[in-house]
Every structure is written in C-alpha cells, then in structure tokens.
Amino acid sequence: MEMIKIDKKDWNKGLDRSRKTYRLVGPVKRAGEDLAGFYELADKEHPDMGAADTVLSAKSVVYPQTEVMFRYTTDKNSPDCNRLKRPAADYSPRAVIGIRPYDAAAILMLKKNFDTPDYRDPYWCDAYEACTFVGLAVDAPSSTDFSTSTGSGPFSEKGLDVLLVDMAGHYLAKVLTDKGAAYMKAAGWQRAADAKAAAQQIEKKKKAAEALIVSSVSFDKIARKSILDLYKADFWDDVAFSCINCGTCTYVCPTCWCFDIQDESKGKTGVRYKNWDSCMYPLFSLHGSGHNPRGTKTMRARQRFMHKLKYFLDKYDDGIMCVGCGRCVRSCPVNIDIRRVCELMNRYGPDPDACAV
Amino acid sequence: MQNPYEPYPVRIDEVTDATEDKSLKTFRFVFENPEDEEKFSYRAGQFAELSVTGLGEIPIGIASSPTEKGFVMFTVFRVGKVTSYLHNMTAGDLMGIRGPLGNCYPWDLLEGKNIVIIGGGFAFTTLRSSIVYMLDPANRPKFKDIHVIYGARNPGLLLYRDELYDWEQRDDIHMHITVDGTDDPDWKYNTGFVPTITEQKAPAADKDTYAIVCGPPIMIKFTLPVLETLGYPHDQIIMSLENRMKCGIGMCGRCNIGKELVCKDGPVFTLAQLNHTPREY
Ligand SMILES: Cc1cc2nc3c(=O)[nH]c(=O)nc-3n(C[C@H](O)[C@H](O)[C@H](O)COP(=O)(O)OP(=O)(O)OC[C@H]3O[C@@H](n4cnc5c(N)ncnc54)[C@H](O)[C@@H]3O)c2cc1C
Ligand code: SF4
Ligand code: SF4
Ligand code: FES
Numbered sequence: 001m002e003m004i005k006i007d008k009k010d011w012n013k014g015l016d017r018s019r020k021t022y023r024l025v026g027p028v029k030r031a032g033e034d035l036a037g038f039y040e041l042a043d044k045e046h047p048d049m050g051a052a053d054t055v056l057s058a059k060s061v062v063y064p065q066t067e068v069m070f071r072y073t074t075d076k077n078s079p080d081c082n083r084l085k086r087p088a089a090d091y092s093p094r095a096v097i098g099i100r101p102y103d104a105a106a107i108l109m110l111k112k113n114f115d116t117p118d119y120r121d122p123y124w125c126d127a128y129e130a131c132t133f134v135g136l137a138v139d140a141p142s143s144t145d146f147s148t149s150t151g152s153g154p155f156s157e158k159g160l161d162v163l164l165v166d167m168a169g170h171y172l173a174k175v176l177t178d179k180g181a182a183y184m185k186a187a188g189w190q191r192a193a194d195a196k197a198a199a200q201q202i203e204k205k206k207k208a209a210e211a212l213i214v215s216s217v218s219f220d221k222i223a224r225k226s227i228l229d230l231y232k233a234d235f236w237d238d239v240a241f242s243c244i245n246c247g248t249c250t251y252v253c254p255t256c257w258c259f260d261i262q263d264e265s266k267g268k269t270g271v272r273y274k275n276w277d278s279c280m281y282p283l284f285s286l287h288g289s290g291h292n293p294r295g296t297k298t299m300r301a302r303q304r305f306m307h308k309l310k311y312f313l314d315k316y317d318d319g320i321m322c323v324g325c326g327r328c329v330r331s332c333p334v335n336i337d338i339r340r341v342c343e344l345m346n347r348y349g350p351d352p353d354a355c356a357v
Numbered sequence: 358m359q360n361p362y363e364p365y366p367v368r369i370d371e372v373t374d375a376t377e378d379k380s381l382k383t384f385r386f387v388f389e390n391p392e393d394e395e396k397f398s399y400r401a402g403q404f405a406e407l408s409v410t411g412l413g414e415i416p417i418g419i420a421s422s423p424t425e426k427g428f429v430m431f432t433v434f435r436v437g438k439v440t441s442y443l444h445n446m447t448a449g450d451l452m453g454i455r456g457p458l459g460n461c462y463p464w465d466l467l468e469g470k471n472i473v474i475i476g477g478g479f480a481f482t483t484l485r486s487s488i489v490y491m492l493d494p495a496n497r498p499k500f501k502d503i504h505v506i507y508g509a510r511n512p513g514l515l516l517y518r519d520e521l522y523d524w525e526q527r528d529d530i531h532m533h534i535t536v537d538g539t540d541d542p543d544w545k546y547n548t549g550f551v552p553t554i555t556e557q558k559a560p561a562a563d564k565d566t567y568a569i570v571c572g573p574p575i576m577i578k579f580t581l582p583v584l585e586t587l588g589y590p591h592d593q594i595i596m597s598l599e600n601r602m603k604c605g606i607g608m609c610g611r612c613n614i615g616k617e618l619v620c621k622d623g624p625v626f627t628l629a630q631l632n633h634t635p636r637e638y
Contacts, residue, residue: 069362072410082410082451083366118621119361119606227615231635258610261362261603265411272410277609284611285601285637288436291574293600293614293637303613303637311616 002175004184005193006164011171012046014187018095019043021186022132025061026097027051038096047097049166053142057254057327058103061096062127063110065251067274069123069261075268084272086122091130095183098136102145102323104159105152106254107133109321113257123274132183135160139205141213144326146339149216152323155206165202172198217342219320223313225349230310231302235344240301242334247278249328249336250304255321258284279303305341361606364408364453365393367429371448375432377513381479382444383420383432386454397457399423400464401486402597402625405456406605407431407443415439416602416620419457420482422489424496429454432482432516458605459624462487462569462595470565471502475580477551477572478509481516483597484571488524497529504560508535508551508576512544533558552579562588569595581628591629598624598638614638 026047027036036051038058070084114124138154161180250256260277312321367386375381388394406414421430535547600612600619607621615634
C-alpha cells in the first residue's frame with residue numbers, strides 16, 4: 001500500500017490538475033444552507049475540507065434524490081410514442097473528495113441492494129463505477145458518532161480508494177486501490193512518504209480519534225432473537241410515541257435506500273423519475289384498495305428500526321444497516337435515538353447468552 | 358445485463374370485459390419484437406409490471422399460461438390511477454410490460470401431486486394460468502387429481518366463465534364453481550361461500566396433496582381454518598400475496614413482510630413460511 005505526502009500548498013493545484021480527467025464532487029456550502037452538503041464543484045470551486053459533517057450524507061453522489069430514468073412522448077404522431085428512452089447521462093470519472101469514512105462504508109451497503117446477482121440497477125451501478133472515493137479521516141468525531149461500534153470508524157478504509165489524514169501542514173494519503181492510484185497520478189501527487197513512519201503517525205491519530213467517540217451500540221444478541229419476538233416486543237409504541245413521521249431520519253441517512261418511481265408529464269412529453277422515498281410515510285405501503293399493511297406510525301417506525309437492525313442483519317449476515325454517523329439522532333425533531341432502540345432490541349427477552357440454571 | 362426498469366414494448370391485441378359489471382377487463386398483449394417474447398419466458402404464478410407512460414406502472418399477475426404462445430394476458434380490476442386509464446385503452450395502443458417478476462408456484466415440487474386450487478373473486482388470474490398449464494396435454498400426466506374451488510359473489514362476476522364451464526365438462530379436472538347467491542333459476546353449480554364449499558368438496562389431506570389459495574383477505578381468513586381442520590399441513594398450503602409495489606425487483610424496499618420481499622422472494626409463499634414473518638400484507 002502506497003503512502004503519499006501532499007503538501008497543503010499543492011492541494012488546490014492538484015485538484016485543479018485532476019479536473020482534466022475527473023469531475024470533482026465535495027462538501028461545500030450552497031446558498032440557503034447552514035452546513036455543507038456534497039455537490040459537484042464548479043470550475044474554480046474547492047471542497048471545504050474543514051467543514052463539520054454534512055447534514056445530508058454523501059449518498060446523493062451515486063444515488064441522487066431525484067433521477068431521470070426515462071424520457072417519453074405521448075404524441076401519437078411520433079414513432080416513439082409511449083416508448084421509454086433512457087437519456088444519456090454523464091458517467092465520466094468523478095472523484096468524491098472529502099467523503100467521510102462512514103459514508104463510504106454506507107455506499108458499500110447500498111451496493112448490496114442495487115448490484116445483486118439477479119438484477120443491477122444501471123443508474124446506481126453506472127454512477128458508482130464512475131466514482132473514485134477520496135475520503136478524509138475524521139479527527140474530531142461528533143458527540144453522536146458511534147461509527148466504531150458498527151464496523152466503520154473515523155479512520156475506516158471500507159469503500160474508499162484513498163484515505164487522507166490531515167497532518168496540519170500536509171495530508172498523508174493512503175492509496176488503497178488502483179482507482180485511487182490513478183486519481184493521485186491525475187492530481188500529480190506522487191511524492192512518496194516514508195511508509196513506516198506514515199503508518200505509525202496515522203495509527204496514532206486513529207487511536208486518538210477513536211478515543212473521542214463516547215457512544216456505541218451493541219447488537220450481538222439481536223441475531224439470535226426471532227424476528228417475531230422482536231416484532232411483537234412491548235416497546236414499539238413507546239419508541240414511536242413522539243415520532244411525527246416526518247421522514248427526516250431516512251433522508252439524512254447514508255444507508256437508507258428506498259425509492260419511489262413516478263411519471264411526470266408536461267403536455268405530450270414527460271419523464272419517469274426515481275425519487276428517494278421513506279418508510280415513515282403512510283403512502284409508502286398503501287394499497288389501491290385503501291388497506292395499509294403498515295397503517296399506524298408505530299408500525300412504520302418499527303419497520304425502520306427492524307429493517308436496519310434485524311432484517312438486514314438476518315438477510316446478509318454482515319452487521320446492521322447503520323454506520324453510526326449519528327445524523328438521524330442529530331436531525332430528529334423529537335430526539336428519537338437509534339442507539340436507544342438498538343439497546344432495547346438487544347436486551348429484549350431472555351438473554352441468549354445467559355446460562356441455564 | 359439489460360436495464361431491469363425498461364419495459365418491452367407491447368401492443369394491445371384485444372380488450373374484453375371480464376365481468377358483467379365491467380369492473381374487470383382482460384387485456385391480450387402482443388410483443389412488438391418477437392425476440393422479447395422469448396426473453397419474457399415465464400411460469401405460472403409470476404407477475405409483470407404493466408407500464409403506461411405518463412401514469413406509471415402496476416404489478417399484475419400473468420393470467421395466460423406459458424403453454425399459450427404468441428401473446429400474454431392480464432385481467433385488471435379498475436381501482437385507481439393506472440388501472441382506470443388502462444380500462445380506457447383500446448386494441449392497437451402501444452404500452453410496455455416488464456418481467457416476468459417474482460417466483461412462481463413451486464411446479465417442481467407439485468409434480469406428481471394432487472392439486473387443490475381455491476380461488477375467490479378476481480384473484481383467479483394466476484390460478485387460470487396454472488390450470489391451463491396443468492391441463493396442457495404435455496403436462497396433465499405430471500399431476501394426479503386436480504380440484505378447483507372457485508367462487509364469486511354472483512355468476513356475472515366469475516372470471517373466465519366460458520373456460521370454467523368447459524372445464525366443468527372434462528373428466529380430468531374436478532370443478533366446484535360456486536356463487537354467494539344468485540336469482541338465476543338455471544344456475545347449475547354450487548351456491549355458498551368458498552370456505553363452506555371447501556369444507557364440503559376439498560379432498561382429504563394427504564402427504565401428496567397441496568392446496569393453492571388466492572382470494573380476498575376475508576376469504577383467506579375463513580378458508581385457512583377449514584384446511585387446517587381437514588388436516589392440511591402448513592407447508593402444503595400455498596398462497597400468493599399482494600403488497601404495494603414499485604420496482605418489482607427487490608430494490609425500492611416497500612413490499613417487504615419482514616426480511617422477505619413480496620416482489621422478489623414472493624409473491625408465492627407457503628403458509629409455513631408466512632408463519633415466520635410479521636405478515637404485513
Ligand atoms: C403480485 C401482484 C399481482 C397482482 N395481480 C393483479 C391482477 O391480476 N389483477 C388486478 O386487477 N390487480 C392485481 N394486483 C393489484 C394491482 O397491482 C393494484 O390494484 C394496482 O397497482 C392499482 O393501481 P392504480 O394505479 O389503479 O391504483 P392507485 O391507488 O392509483 O395506485 C397508485 C400506484 O400505487 C401502487 N399500488 C397501489 N395499490 C397496489 C397494490 N394492491 N399492489 C401493488 N401496487 C399497488 C402502484 O404502483 C400504483 O400504480 C396485483 C398486485 C400484486 C402485488
Ligand atoms: S426524524 Fe424523528 S420524528 Fe421524523 S420520522 Fe424520523 S424518528 Fe420520526
Ligand atoms: S441510521 Fe442514523 S446513525 Fe445509522 S447510518 Fe443512518 S443516519 Fe447514520
Ligand atoms: S416492489 Fe420494490 S422492493 Fe418490492
């Protein structure tokens with residue numbers, strides 16, 4: 001694994017050089033927003049590497065909130081009448097600069113959903129393949145960060161092509177994949193660092209950052225409880241009591257992937273869109289007959305937590321569908337906290353580890 | 358791999374009223390590109406997304422049988438946005454279908470078995486597909502006794518009436534057609550609710566006898582206890598579920614019952630399987 005040293009004075013120059021082959025995406029403030037989100041950078045724009053975490057995750061880079069799937073005409077005089085056409089989109093290489101390690105780990109979870117042995121979502125997969133993820137290690141985790149207990153962490157390399165570590169005057173760049181190496185080359189950052197010394201410095205910073213994370217979740221017992229026992233647990237009304245089903249938690253979440261498909265016509269032309277959706281909304285599961293299998297807010301809140309902390313765990317046997325970024329905890333208007341719900345679920349019922357007396 | 362969201366273009370070949378009250382219509386589609394028909398190779402029990410540009414898509418069970426070539430058929434109840442628009446479309450119109458989607462009835466397991474089909478109302482579409490499939494001369498020897506219990510509120514609401522009456526004449530299938538009630542003095546078949554007729558006519562439980570049950574929730578609710586009393590084990594009771602759907606390929610996340618997705622892991626499940634899910638359908 002290659003270690004490269006990037007002097008901060010070469011930072012913007014390198015980014016600009018890489019624009020010849022890459023479109024750049026990074027955290028920036030946009031008008032009307034109090035905190036940075038991930039956007040495609042304009043020509044002379046550079047990512048805000050000092051920004052605190054973004055309100056919305058970086059998932060929109062591969063999975064936009066609204067995306068055109070097809071265009072169509074309903075004009076009977078056109079030979080293309082009622083035929084859906086996927087419009088050409090720009091899938092040229094894009095580099096995602098400054099993505100947080102937990103957001104990159106989350107993108108690998110989305111991949112489980114969108115890139116399967118049976119079907120591939122071409123919109124998601126094409127965008128994903130176009131991306132090189134140049135992550136920034138988190139030195140000062142927020143008070144709601146619990147990523148270390150979810151299999152990610154402030155210095156996690158999962159899903160990244162390059163991990164940058166901020167060393168004040170320079171970055172140490174740990175090049176993790178061929179895609180990452182190609183980006184470093186395009187940016188002209190090629191000065192090798194003393195690998196051993198760099199690894200030690202990174203390890204030290206990593207330990208320090210991890211030590212700053214004060215909260216955690218345990219889900220070690222959830223896998224051995226039955227879906228039905230957890231589903232019927234007595235705490236769901238209490239958990240959902242103050243929830244207003246606003247859906248914020250699902251929108252800010254890097255691992256929530258549910259979507260809706262809608263047609264929108266203007267005159268005789270139109271678009272079939274894919275839009276983020278939320279299990280917190282009654283319409284999500286409403287049948288045409290008026291029947292709704294998840295007709296109450298308790299059922300919807302339970303669906304969100306059961307999906308993340310139980311169904312996903314059982315289906316993939318690869319941890320929970322949460323990277324511990326803490327965004328939903330920070331953004332929920334009524335302070336519903338997934339850490340508490342996870343704890344309730346983990347502790348519910350007889351302890352599978354307890355010795356029989 | 359092809360774009361799983363892109364429908365095959367099809368032309369409406371024929372639209373017929375499926376029930377006397379016209380709340381259901383049967384659509385026959387022909388593929389614009391013959392090679393698409395091959396790609397759309399399906400088994401009885403699967404469904405497709407019918408796509409109407411400008412309105413959206415609806416999941417509909419495939420009512421034709423894989424043994425019927427040259428067209429695919431669907432029977433659609435008028436409910437809301439897409440289904441109402443579809444009811445106003447006519448032969449010659451171009452639209453799209455994508456699929457086949459979901460699993461099918463477990464045909465490999467069902468070979469060599471007695472089959473009891475129990476249907477109610479308009480949930481008879483994939484059951485028709487199954488019956489036509491099993492009655493095909495090449496397939497009939499693969500199954501033992503076939504019983505069909507099918508009911509609707511009145512005779513005019515029975516789907517595929519002509520075929521039902523034809524099957525009634527055959528000796529290789531036991532038909533038990535029923536209606537809740539009728540004022541037709543010439544009605545030759547049963548009168549009574551599906552669960553009652555099931556109690557009277559369904560064959561005794563046996564390790565080689567499988568029931569396939571599709572119908573409105575109320576029918577299912579009262580039919581399952583009857584089958585249990587008759588001794589049918591839960592892994593020999595097969596059901597097909599409906600949930601609101603969009604993608605139909607297991608990605609959009611809305612149709613789940615616990616960790617199973619109705620669109621991809623279903624729509625066909627045994628009662629034994631459903632017992633382990635929260636049954637949110
Ligand atoms: C596997 C399966 C097989 C089905 N087979 C048949 C059939 O053979 N014949 C038939 O008439 N109906 C069938 N249905 C039900 C049919 O899909 C709905 O009645 C239809 O989607 C209603 O669409 P709408 O636009 O008219 O209603 P609206 O209420 O306007 O619905 C808007 C959208 O919501 C979704 N939606 C609403 N209700 C349902 C529902 N019950 N199931 C799935 N998606 C829904 C659809 O995307 C629909 O376009 C089936 C459903 C499933 C899941
Ligand atoms: S953000 Fe909070 S209130 Fe809003 S839907 Fe999520 S849990 Fe409920
Ligand atoms: S559930 Fe909450 S803490 Fe977990 S990944 Fe989603 S937003 Fe972050
Ligand atoms: S319909 Fe999208 S996941 Fe089942």
